Amino acid sequence: WKTVVVITGCSSGIGLGLAVRLASDASQGFKVYATMRNLGKKERLLESVRDGHMDTLEILQMDVTDEQSVVSAAQKIKEQKVDVLVCNAGVGLMGPLECHSYQNMKTIFDVNFFGTISTIQAFLPGMKHRKSGKIIISSSVGGLQGVPFNAVYCASKFAVEGLCESLAIVLQHFNVHISLIECGPVNTNFLQNLQRTDPDDRRLQEMDLETRALYQQYLQHCQTIFRDAAQDTEDILQQVFMEAIKAPSPALRYFTTQFFMPLTKLKLESTNGSDYVKAMHTFVFSSNQKRDDKA
Numbered sequence: 001w002k003t004v005v006v007i008t009g010c011s012s013g014i015g016l017g018l019a020v021r022l023a024s025d026a027s028q029g030f031k032v033y034a035t036m037r038n039l040g041k042k043e044r045l046l047e048s049v050r051d052g053h054m055d056t057l058e059i060l061q062m063d064v065t066d067e068q069s070v071v072s073a074a075q076k077i078k079e080q081k082v083d084v085l086v087c088n089a090g091v092g093l094m095g096p097l098e099c100h101s102y103q104n105m106k107t108i109f110d111v112n113f114f115g116t117i118s119t120i121q122a123f124l125p126g127m128k129h130r131k132s133g134k135i136i137i138s139s140s141v142g143g144l145q146g147v148p149f150n151a152v153y154c155a156s157k158f159a160v161e162g163l164c165e166s167l168a169i170v171l172q173h174f175n176v177h178i179s180l181i182e183c184g185p186v187n188t189n190f191l192q193n194l195q196r197t198d199p200d201d202r203r204l205q206e207m208d209l210e211t212r213a214l215y216q217q218y219l220q221h222c223q224t225i226f227r228d229a230a231q232d233t234e235d236i237l238q239q240v241f242m243e244a245i246k247a248p249s250p251a252l253r254y255f256t257t258q259f260f261m262p263l264t265k266l267k268l269e270s271t272n273g274s275d276y277v278k279a280m281h282t283f284v285f286s287s288n289q290k291r292d293d294k295a
């Protein structure tokens, strides 16, 4: 019997890497249903798993924002049981809040939050019935603490955190484990794929100069953080996702990096909230200032 794994968002990044890692596992112990919104993008996955592991991989269409698409993918699982569900599909949104259109913001919630809910709803009844299952979520440090110019993205991941923490309490009765993988920056195309307010955006150009300058500073900070602290997909898959997938009784949260831990702890320990806000402000906006001064 193979461990049946369903993963969302497998055309790139973490989802692609995890599908390849599991389908190519030396034990041949996993059967991976790698799902993606657009099957036109399946070539990279097929290329990476070509070497004799095709019986451990099946690719299905699934747009997590389309309930019908989620349900019909679920009906195609031949084993009719899923041991591990990985809710990974996600999109970012970066920019001053006033620049985001309602539609932009809604898309972020549709994918990151409601998409996660629809996927869980499709597979949870089977897991509860069998009294066994693991749900792994690609969450973010931004799901635990606010990040400037990422307000809506963070809000969507905060929502996912609340959803999963609440579910986990009830799911203890069903031997179903839910785990949030708190990713820091990871070297994927996430930054390129996210929706971002560009410098020539009309709404940005009409904004006050101070917000525009701070946003510019944030974009530089973001580049620096990705350059200095981003992790390789392979490393977080091997060290964190695989640990959660293989653990007999996985924890609710796994952190891929200790880089943001002082800020995370400050937020939890100093309950007034203001200390975190000040520290995050210093972290993002003072470091650039120091670099500018040195230059």
Ligand code: NAD
Pocket: 008, 009, 010, 011, 012, 013, 014, 015, 036, 037, 062, 063, 064, 065, 088, 089, 090, 091, 092, 111, 115, 138, 139, 140, 141, 183, 184, 185, 186, 187, 188, 189, 190, 191, 193, 194
């Ligand atoms: P990515 O952009 O390569 O992957 C996101 C995947 O989600 C893509 O394959 C995309 O096609 C898919 N997707 C988007 N909308 C979808 C939809 N409606 N239906 C199905 N799939 C859809 O980036 P990634 O870094 O691999 O991101 C994976 C997850 O990790 C996301 O949830 C993201 O929020 C989270 N994360 C990433 C980082 C990072 O720095 N890369 C940091 C924290 C959290």
